[in-house]
Amino acid sequence: MKYILLLSLISTTTFAKNYLDDNLRKETWNDIEVIWLEDNSLPTYDVAFYFSEGAISDRKGKYGETELMFAGLSFGTRRYSQNAIAESLEFYGAEYGSRVTHEYSTFSVRGLVKDLIPTMKMICHMFDDATYPKKELKKTKRRVSSGFKSMVTNHSQLANHIFRYESLRGSGIEQPTTGSIKSINKITSRDLTKRLGHFNKNVKKRIYLRGPKTISSLKEIVMNDCRWKQSKKTSTAIAKKKQLKNSSIIFVPVPNANQAQIRIGRYINKSEISFENAEMKSFTAKFIGGGFTSRLVQRLRVEKGLTYSAGAYASEQKNYGRSGISTFTKNETVVTTLNEIKKLIDENSQGIPVELFKLNQKSAKGQYLLSLESTSDFLETLLFFDHINRPYRDIYNYSNKVDSYSEVALAKMVKELFDWDRQTVLILGNKKLIKSLRKAGYKVVEKNYKNYL
Amino acid sequence: MMKNLKKLLCFMIGMGSLYACSQMKTKDADSSMGSENPELKVSIDVKERTLSNGLKILVVENHKLPIFSYYTYFKVGGKYESPGITGSSHLLEHMMFKGGKKYGDKVFDKLVEGNGGRNNAYTTNDLTVYYQSLPSEHFEVMADLEADRIQNLLLEKDSFEKERKVVLEERRMRYENSDRGKLYLKMMKEVFKGTPYGLSVIGTVPDLKTVSRDQVWDYFKKYYAPNNAVIVIVGNVKADDVFDTIDKKFGGIAAVKGLEETKKKHIESMGYNFRKDFKQRIQLKGDSPTPTFTLAYKGLAIGSREAFALDLLSSMLGDGESSYFNQRFVSAKKATLLKIYAANYTLQDSGVLFIGGQLLEKVNLKTFEKKLRSEIKASCENGISARALQKVLNQYMVSNLTGLDTNEGIARFIGDKEVYYGDYNFYKKEMSIYNSITIDEVRDVCRKYLATDENMLITIWNKH
Numbered sequence: 032m033k034y035i036l037l038l039s040l041i042s043t044t045t046f047a048k049n050y051l052d053d054n055l056r057k058e059t060w061n062d063i064e065v066i067w068l069e070d071n072s073l074p075t076y077d078v079a080f081y082f083s084e085g086a087i088s089d090r091k092g093k094y095g096e097t098e099l100m101f102a103g104l105s106f107g108t109r110r111y112s113q114n115a116i117a118e119s120l121e122f123y124g125a126e127y128g129s130r131v132t133h134e135y136s137t138f139s140v141r142g143l144v145k146d147l148i149p150t151m152k153m154i155c156h157m158f159d160d161a162t163y164p165k166k167e168l169k170k171t172k173r174r175v176s177s178g179f180k181s182m183v184t185n186h187s188q189l190a191n192h193i194f195r196y197e198s199l200r201g202s203g204i205e206q207p208t209t210g211s212i213k214s215i216n217k218i219t220s221r222d223l224t225k226r227l228g229h230f231n232k233n234v235k236k237r238i239y240l241r242g243p244k245t246i247s248s249l250k251e252i253v254m255n256d257c258r259w260k261q262s263k264k265t266s267t268a269i270a271k272k273k274q275l276k277n278s279s280i281i282f283v284p285v286p287n288a289n290q291a292q293i294r295i296g297r298y299i300n301k302s303e304i305s306f307e308n309a310e311m312k313s314f315t316a317k318f319i320g321g322g323f324t325s326r327l328v329q330r331l332r333v334e335k336g337l338t339y340s341a342g343a344y345a346s347e348q349k350n351y352g353r354s355g356i357s358t359f360t361k362n363e364t365v366v367t368t369l370n371e372i373k374k375l376i377d378e379n380s381q382g383i384p385v386e387l388f389k390l391n392q393k394s395a396k397g398q399y400l401l402s403l404e405s406t407s408d409f410l411e412t413l414l415f416f417d418h419i420n421r422p423y424r425d426i427y428n429y430s431n432k433v434d435s436y437s438e439v440a441l442a443k444m445v446k447e448l449f450d451w452d453r454q455t456v457l458i459l460g461n462k463k464l465i466k467s468l469r470k471a472g473y474k475v476v477e478k479n480y481k482n483y484l
Numbered sequence: 485m486m487k488n489l490k491k492l493l494c495f496m497i498g499m500g501s502l503y504a505c506s507q508m509k510t511k512d513a514d515s516s517m518g519s520e521n522p523e524l525k526v527s528i529d530v531k532e533r534t535l536s537n538g539l540k541i542l543v544v545e546n547h548k549l550p551i552f553s554y555y556t557y558f559k560v561g562g563k564y565e566s567p568g569i570t571g572s573s574h575l576l577e578h579m580m581f582k583g584g585k586k587y588g589d590k591v592f593d594k595l596v597e598g599n600g601g602r603n604n605a606y607t608t609n610d611l612t613v614y615y616q617s618l619p620s621e622h623f624e625v626m627a628d629l630e631a632d633r634i635q636n637l638l639l640e641k642d643s644f645e646k647e648r649k650v651v652l653e654e655r656r657m658r659y660e661n662s663d664r665g666k667l668y669l670k671m672m673k674e675v676f677k678g679t680p681y682g683l684s685v686i687g688t689v690p691d692l693k694t695v696s697r698d699q700v701w702d703y704f705k706k707y708y709a710p711n712n713a714v715i716v717i718v719g720n721v722k723a724d725d726v727f728d729t730i731d732k733k734f735g736g737i738a739a740v741k742g743l744e745e746t747k748k749k750h751i752e753s754m755g756y757n758f759r760k761d762f763k764q765r766i767q768l769k770g771d772s773p774t775p776t777f778t779l780a781y782k783g784l785a786i787g788s789r790e791a792f793a794l795d796l797l798s799s800m801l802g803d804g805e806s807s808y809f810n811q812r813f814v815s816a817k818k819a820t821l822l823k824i825y826a827a828n829y830t831l832q833d834s835g836v837l838f839i840g841g842q843l844l845e846k847v848n849l850k851t852f853e854k855k856l857r858s859e860i861k862a863s864c865e866n867g868i869s870a871r872a873l874q875k876v877l878n879q880y881m882v883s884n885l886t887g888l889d890t891n892e893g894i895a896r897f898i899g900d901k902e903v904y905y906g907d908y909n910f911y912k913k914e915m916s917i918y919n920s921i922t923i924d925e926v927r928d929v930c931r932k933y934l935a936t937d938e939n940m941l942i943t944i945w946n947k948h
Binding site for chain 2: 072117121173183184187285336337338397398403405
């Protein structure tokens with residue numbers, strides 16, 4: 032099979048606005064909806080299986096069950112060992128893996144079109160026949176345990192991990208999708224087989240494809256080898272309402288640190304979520320901490336030289352969301368950095384200069400277009416829009432929506448998302464910093480990182 | 485756990501991100517072989533022009549979306565520094581975002597992001613690379629911004645002092661507070677000791693604290709020249725318009741005379757010979773509860789047939805769940821490692837082949853080391869097979885094709901080939917080289933470069 036990439040011949044008319052009209056196809060296989068972005072530019076394909084259930088329904092004490100269920104698909108089947116599965120899929124150059132959120136899960140595969148059939152047959156066989164052999168599970172548990180304990184060597188990752196627990200505490204989703212050493216150790220081979228059976232039979236699925244026409248051969252494989260049953264049910268477990276308040280700074284000491292990780296953020300309750308203001312939240316996070324012109328980077332890095340990087344985020348799923356700020360600084364400037372962030376949020380909650388607002392508007396619109404460039408990323412956007420029941424046309428209405436914002440509304444959203452009194456604040460670093468934080472008037476509660484592993 | 489084609493250990497330091505090393509074997513290979521040996525032809529329509537001052541421009545028109553990516557490669561990196569000014573290339577990369585005199589301070593980022601774009605940069609031992617992506621109508625202003633900062637860089641004292649602090653913060657984040665970072669920094673320092681690659685790209689702390697604005701300015705004048713740069717533009721542009729615009733903006737910038745001689749002289753003052761006492765055991769104090777290790781071997785510069793064979797070897801042995809080392813140490817019945825990988829890091833003028841991993845709890849380091857050394861020697865016979873070779877070639881092909889999905893991916897793909905091989909079309913030759921390498925050749929390089937006692941073991945954990 033020969034493919035010639037003549038990039039210069041790609042039509043100038045397939046710009047974002049009519050891209051979907053030209054390339055999107057919808058089908059139904061065994062009652063499962065299929066969303067297919069036809070793309071003949073490369074001899075590769077992307078497949079993403081969407082499952083409408085995630086880690087929120089992991090049983091108490093067995094957190095991490097869904098993620099381990101997907102990861103363990105390759106542990107072995109009645110026909111193939113772990114090694115045989117890995118050997119086969121890697122031989123075809125396939126890249127594969129799962130992503131589990133609290134609300135939904137995906138399993139994605141990427142490979143060469145010419146090897147689609149053997150690759151996808153193996154993937155479907157894994158879903159149909161995974162046995163989670165005890166010996167493989169035991170080895171995995173040992174690796175998971177070592178992996179958790181080694182997190183202390185990556186301060187940023189450890190801070191994110193603990194911050195998740197603390198900022199979501201009380202919401203019902205504070206447990207990470209990965210679980211903990213304790214919860215993983217409680218999961219048995221039987222638990223995983225049962226969980227997989229539940230996903231195969233009782234969880235709603237959708238299939239997302241990117242690739243040329245020839246990948247239609249996937250239909251038969253899905254129908255005959257995956258043998259999934261479609262379900263109309265979606266997960267009923269939802270995150271709880273959480274009260275938002277700022278109390279003490281949570282301080283997590285780690286040995287030998289000469290730099291402290293700072294995390295500030297909050298949980299977004301379901302009552303605050305709507306299509307109407309979803310983009311406004313990300314627009315606000317971008318204004319505060321997205322890119323070199325953002326307020327945080329300008330203040331903390333360019334003006335003060337306090338950090339190398341500072342960022343903000345605000346993202347939502349169907350029933351909950353999170354917003355926050357993330358940065359780091361040397362031990363000597365932790366208090367200064369915290370004070371600067373507080374000041375910056377306060378200033379920008381009061382009002383925003385028109386030129387900065389306009390810069391953020393232009394920047395957001397252009398970068399949204401850039402984010403749709405990769406067809407694989409575009410496919411992921413469609414998957415997420417379907418998950419939250421949002422129409423695709425909203426993708427193309429982004430620019431108009433951003434044009435409708437005002438600097439007053441932006442300032443209001445800065446206050447809403449980042450108001451200090453509603454944030455959880457976590458600092459991970461050298462223990463001696465507790466003293467300087469207290470001296471500066473902050474209340475501090477010390478916690479041991481080992482309790483979060 | 486399930487992701488194959490793992491991102492290997494690699495550090496490129498830059499304004500805002502960590503990138504996968506382009507010259508790591510998992511990224512830099514290409515192949516026409518598939519599972520059934522089909523021939524895959526990839527042809528990118530590149531138009532090129534070289535200005536009279538030596539500036540080379542490569543353009544790929546891609547009209548899929550109304551956007552473009554703009555890459556500028558400067559053929560200067562950490563290897564051109566000297567003790568006392570280590571970290572200058574990288575510090576200069578940071579200062580380049582202050583922009584030039586025509587537009588003034590704090591305008592560069594505003595114009596890029598304010599026009600809906602994004603930008604960043606990175607520095608390696610060999611190169612400094614700047615890149616932006618924007619909506620197509622802003623091509624001219626982007627070219628003007630780039631030309632301005634090359635001609636009239638704002639290197640003001642105040643902002644220089646602030647950026648010095650920022651880089652020290654970056655150093656703490658990447659290396660001083662990370663076992664992985666400490667290990668990598670030490671490996672590069674010790675493996676390439678006495679050569680230009682042994683100098684720290686991020687810079688030593690004393691150098692970063694003392695290097696002066698004037699020293700960095702001299703460095704800038706010496707190396708930021710049109711005859712030391714390649715510009716790659718990919719996207720919704722017309723090649724002829726690009727050539728005209730670049731000519732208009734950059735054509736008047738004078739080439740630096742004697743640049744090649746300066747570079748040659750600098751390199752020759754140190755040379756690339758590996759240290760005579762290469763065989764070392766180094767222990768570092770870290771925070772990891774179990775030992776993390778790197779076993780490093782003398783490698784080769786990018787481009788030789790043996791270097792390509794070493795790419796294949798390291799992938800066969802250490803890439804993916806089914807790789808030889810993974811099956812022996814991670815997936816084995818009596819597993820000893822949490823993870824393992826092998827990498828062939830080919831630089832422009834030298835290289836290092838290394839195996840790295842982390843021990844599981846209750847595994848004795850000495851016992852493990854003995855087993856590792858014995859498995860490495862056995863791997864030249866047991867780990868290399870026709871199927872393993874085919875598997876690696878398939879993986880390279882997927883990896884390369886995936887990268888061609890975006891303008892940035894294409895720009896980097898051809899830009900890297902141009903600066904490393906002097907030929908943006910080299911990916912075509914590279915494919916046939918990989919395809920022509922035999923199992924016996926892979927075995928030969930395994931025996932020659934890996935099954936040797938001339939290696940350096942560096943370990944880090946909290947018990948050292």
